[in-house]
Amino acid sequence: MTESAFDAGELRRLLDGRWAEVRERVREALRDTALPSGDHLDTESHRALTLEQMHALVESGIPELGFPTEHGGGGDPAGSVVSLEMLPGNLSLMVKAGVQWGLFGGAVVALGTERHHERYLRDIMGLELPGCFAMTETGHGSDVQSLRTTATYDPETREFVVHTPHEAARKEYIGNAARDGRMAVVFAQLITRGESHGVHALLVPIREATGKVADGVRIEDCGRKAGLNGVDNGRIYFDHVRVPRENLLNRYGDVAADGTYSSPIGSSGKRFFTMLGTLIRGRISVAGTAGGAAKLALEIALRYGDVRRQFEKPGTGEEVAVLDYLGHQRKLLPALAESYALHFAQQELVAALREMGSADERAQRELESRAAGLKAVTTWHATSTIQTCREACGGAGYLAENQLAGLKADTDVFTTFEGDNTVLLQLVAKGLLTNYKDQFDDLGTLALARFVADQFVGAVFERTATRSLVQRIIDRAGEDDILDRGWQLKMFDDRERHVLDGLARRLRKADRSNAFEVFNNAQDHVLRAAQVHIDRVVLEAFVGAIDRCPDEATAEMLDKLMDLYVLSNIEADRAWFLEHERINPRRAKAITQAVNDLCQQLRPHAVELVEAFGTPREWLTAPIATGAEESRQERMAAHDRDGS
Incomplete structure (x- = not known):
């Protein structure tokens, strides 16, 4: 065996970097929490296992990292990103966690205001409110600015009417939609007083607490995929679904009770890119x-x-x-x-x-x-x-x-x-x-x-x-x-x-x-x-x-x-x-x-x-790798014994 020519501990410290404490916290949590991959299971069992593991993550406190401290979070969005990076051995869990706390929760933090934070963030962190991030449509994936779902304001009832106008406007491949999600951040063309103000995000309930699909909402299961089958991807349709005016995530654009639109950003294009930029x-x-x-x-x-x-x-x-x-x-x-x-x-x-x-x-x-x-x-x-x-x-x-x-x-x-x-x-x-x-x-x-x-x-x-x-x-x-x-x-x-x-x-x-x-x-x-x-x-x-x-x-x-x-x-x-x-x-x-x-x-x-x-x-389970480590340790011990 060739002697090491570098300090492995020093290299680990350099690689762990600024968020070494977060990385070590995840390593420690995984030593105490069994989160095995469910790739060997049928689809329903895999999804159930992944949801169960999500609750185990909640108990570890890791999901709180990225949320504001005033609402019980850790105030470290960057640390939250690093924590997800540490889950490569169970990617269904990583993706479902990313949807719940990164995309759904992150959108409420970034695009919402205090009324949304106060009402929803603790439930999102604790998984009492499982959610979805409903942006992509069948007809428009990368071209978000051209989404066709509409959110039309009705001043008489002070509600937005969320609607899927045709098949290509259905929300497609939405994580957490097929089984577990109860609310979705829905991206839609905001229309008030007959004028469109571009894509905005609203909170739209898609299931009741009992699991029953909400009135006016239709959900289809995307079915089994090549991988990530612990994530319940689904398609969502809205048939004139009404939500309160307050459900608009209004940090960058708001609608008054009488239907008047206002925004701190004058250019619609600049407003759109600013909104998307907060979700990176x-x-x-x-x-x-x-x-x-x-x-x-x-x-x-x-x-x-x-x-x-x-x-x-x-x-x-x-x-x-x-x-x-x-x-x-x-x-x-x-x-x-x-x-x-x-x-x-x-x-x-x-x-x-x-x-x-x-x-x-x-x-x-x-x-x-x-x-x-x-x-x-x-x-x-x-x-x-x-x-x-x-x-x-x-x-x-x-x-x-x-x-x-x-x-x-x-x-x-x-x-x-x-x-x-x-x-x-x-x-x-x-x-x-x-x-x-x-x-x-x-x-x-x-x-x-x-x-x-x-x-x-x-x-x-x-x-x-x-x-x-x-x-x-x-x-x-x-x-x-x-x-x-x-x-x-x-x-x-x-x-x-x-x-x-x-x-x-x-x-x-x-x-x-x-x-x-x-x-x-x-x-x-x-x-x-x-x-x-x-x-x-x-x-x-x-x-x-x-x-x-x-x-x-x-x-x-x-x-x-x-x-x-x-x-x-x-x-x-x-x-x-x-x-x-x-x-x-x-x-x-x-x-x-x-x-x-x-x-x-x-x-x-x-x-x-x-x-x-x-x-x-805990993620290194391959017999060809774990057996290799045992063989390597035996060779090192032999080297120490005979000095060869």
Whole structure:
């Protein structure tokens, strides 16, 4: 066995970060609370188990974290996001908890006012009021602004009439709707005095306390899914359902008793995006949990690869551990390095969420953009990594007991819920292109294209503490060493600038006759711009984390992981770097060799590195992983005995 070259405890502290206490609190709660996955159960039994486990979470006090202290909460929305990240071994529970306390409860906190907080929050926290977040419709998923459900104010009765005007306007795939939800936050077009004021949210009862569906409401069960079958997704229709005027969540728009509409935000577009921006906790939670699922999959696969032996090494009489093969290392170790990079980027995102209340408008848009981009990149990373881990474990990885099949099924939908990833990357690009200007909300396609071309290049390189550190490193960059941090940062920096500059040139071709076509034809370039921007953001978060690491040996280990993350990224994108003469063929070959070398250097520490994430041990149930740990401990004991 190779001795550890870093302080595992120091690495854990760095990875736990600012919310170490929350992470440890969840680990401790899981030691005292059995929350096993119900994937082996039939649908109804799985749903019943998940609801029972939700009540167990209530007893732990964890759900209170994200709610205001004046109503019995912990006043830490960011800590609440971190707590969900710690539930990767039971993703049905994580999603149902996210719906109840993140989406439903979070919407009441963010969009409601004191009258709603006082009346509902304690019941939401305690699960006395199970709820839904009813935004998505059959005909409009990503295009929330065009939802068709209506909420028409009737001044005579002082009620809103909530209605589903046609089949495509039904609320679709709504968590907690099919079985347990009693109230829904319903997003609908608000109409008063014959005028529409855009999408607003209202509290609409969908079931009575007895479980009977409310009058005027029709609910259909979405049925069994590929995964997450502990979550009761349903479709909801409203047939002229009346709710009191006070049920409007009125922080950003209100209707007086006589039907007069008022809002603190004059622009309807700006009001809409402000409302949605307050709800990004769900998106950030999905990113964190997807990252957690990838880490769990990597721990299973790396533990198994560390002990699974295949083919004899000539002259030794011993078979070789599959993780000693370079091909196996190349499957898993770049994914581990990327998991580290995304973990630190998620840390920065959660920290920004904590400061959201004091952020100015530009910082708010930056947060929304970063949340969208990291959600897309992290969920795609999880999907890819879990599949790679399944293949790396051969037939054993296909067995349900070894968890990878369940992780694959449960996380597959993450790429399309809380925002379709392709649409989210377009949101990132629009945020870059408009530089978060006030005009954004009211720009048409042509005006957007012209504004983009004139103003955005270079504006996306924000002046933050980390960015200043990065720029100092770039300024010292060498020209020949691919392991030089300044050179690596310059490659990511330069790629982003080049892609954005090229996109601006394409958009300058727009005029009134072809604005849509120009923008649509550049969509591949738009998505590319968003992707390379997020790559740069993730890398810089990694740089900042290493800069915070006080232990030299641990920082050196993280340096190797960062080298692997950077060079694997460049290797995967080498066509672009070669086409644009950022590297030559000789350097491209050197990068491939460096990736090989780094994989071999990191291999002896692979299991320790994935353990450092601190995934709660209760989630690691795969026999190929737990048996591997027993085998590993036996080998370490033998090493201690004979000194070999």
